[in-house]
Amino acid sequence: MSSSLWRPVSRFSRPLSKLPRRWSGSISQRPGSDRVRFPGAINSKFTTDMTFVNPANAPNIPTYRVMDSDGVLVDKSRKSIDVPKEEILTWYKNMLTVSVMDVIMFEAQRQGRLSFYMVSAGEEGISVGSAAALTPDDVVFAQYRETGVFQQRGFALKDFMNQLFANRYDNGRGRNMPVHYGCNYPRTHTISSTLATQIPQSSGAAYALKLQRLQNPDTPPRIVACYFGEGAASEGDFHAGLNIAATRSCPIVFICRNNGFAISTPTLEQYRGDGIASRGLGYGIDTIRVDGNDIFAVYEAMRKARNIALQDGGKPVLIEAMSYRVSHHSTSDDSFAYRARVEVEDWKRRDNPIIRLRKWLENEGLWNEDLERDTRDQLRKAVLKEFGDAEREKKPPLREAFGGVYEEVTEEAEAQMKELKRILETYPEEYDLRQFDEGINGL
Known part of the structure; x- marks a missing residue:
């Protein structure tokens, strides 16, 4: 074969002198140096003391908090919370909304009116507090407790209910199971059931945002926020995702909800290290651990993390938010089979993000028992109204089950649609199509 025709395509086709150097340190080990200069062991000093590093001998990563369980600011010398009180009231009402909706929808599943549900009890402060520090253009990859x-x-509420009942107004067109929300704006990718798949996906999305800004510096700065539980951090996708973000310097904030349990597996059976935060340090990622029941601590940590993520063209950040899952994992789980009921009740009484913020609001004269009772009553009525409206709506047209994968419906899918229509027309008494929008015409 002619050498002019066979020419391998490689970045090494360029002269070696013109190749970009990714490692800024010295490649050679200079005589007399007091530390390692090899790539992979950054600034490590030589020693004649043979000591194995034992994590038990190292101090644990501290947990950042702003207010205690009584709603009192821990640092008496600090200024008041740098957030308008009206906005803090909105945070509280949003947490109440989630709490009220969770109770109603959990009961609805038990009544057989809903196939599946997952509540967020005990973790409302993490989700609301972190989201409050984001912009609508920031891209979110959530798990299923956000x-x-x-x-x-x-x-x-209408959006929640339409998705939960998979009716014709559902953003997902009825293709997903309940609590797998998603929307185009604010930028929020649809939740996946498969554990931890969103972590490497979010790193890729963050890298895309970085490339966009490199190509067009006038593009507004955006980050990716990726949520997951400590159980997902036991998956290989967690390590791949963090390593991608670290080596590519991606503008992303990873938020790990460490709530003590991965379904029925407690943290003591998941890992032996210092939580999830210690792993961020291992990947060279700026890391902080926060009190997840303290919405102020979560908000401040997320706001700072977002600023860090946008520095120098992009940097990953890991937040480990400590909480306790006071609910069952889902409606398919009975948590009292693997933990004591008294333990759960103790956590409910002792510490709770909603109760803690309520105490702060009461201390500030912004809340009282009457407002609490009236607000909960109003929220319950609003949830029940949207619940009833969504439950009565028809399902999406049957053809929606075949679209949305490719730009155009494939020939194979077209053939399947025709076969389904033939079966429905042949056995009309076997299938009730009144619940579907457009009925048989929906194919």
Whole structure:
């Protein structure tokens, strides 16, 4: 074969002198140096003391908090919370909305009116507080306990209910199971059931945002916020996602909800290290651990993390938010099979993000028992109204089950639609199509 025709395409086709150097340190080990200069061991000093590093001998990563469980600011010397009180009231009402909706929808599933549901009890402060520090253009990849993120970013009760009942107004067109929300704006990718898949996806999205700004510096600065639980951090996708973000310097904030349990597996059976935060340090990522029941701590940490993520063209940040899952994992779970009921009740009484913020509001003279009772009553009525409206709506047209994957419906899918229509027309008494929009004409 002619050498002019066979020419491998490679970045090494350029002269070696013109190749970009990704590692800024010295490649050679200079004589007399007191530290390692090899790539991969950054600034490590030589020693004659053979000591194995034991994590038990190192101090644990501290947990940042602003107010205690009584709603009192811990640091007496600090200024008041740098957020308008009207906005803080909105945070509280959003947490209440999620709490009220969770109770109603959990009961609805038990009544057989809903196939599945997951509540956020004990973690409302993490979702609402972190989302409050985001802009609508920031891109969110959530897991399935981030109802408060959607609520804080403007997802209406009607939107929640339409998705839960998979009716014709559902953004997902009825293709997903309940609590798998998503919307085009604010930028929020639809939730996936598969554990941790959103983590490497979010790193890729953050890298795309970085490239967009490199190509067009006038593009508004945006970050990706990726939510997951400590159980997802046991998946390989967690490590791949963080490593991608670190090596590519992506503008992303990872928010891990460490609520003590991955379904029925407690944290003590998941890992032996210092929580999830210690892993961020291992990947060279700016990391902080916060009290997840303190919405002020979560908000301030997320606001600072967003600023860090936008520095120097992009930097990943990891936030580990500590909380306790006071609810069952889902409506498919009975948590009292693997933990004591008294433990859960103790956490409900002792510490709760909603109760803690309510105490702060009461201390500031912004809330009282009458407002609490009236607001909960109003929210319950609003949820029940949207619940009833969404439940009565028809399902999407049957053809929606075949679209949305490719730009155009494939020949195979067209053939399947025709076969389904033939079966429905042949056995009309076997299938009730009145619940579907357009009935048989929906194919």
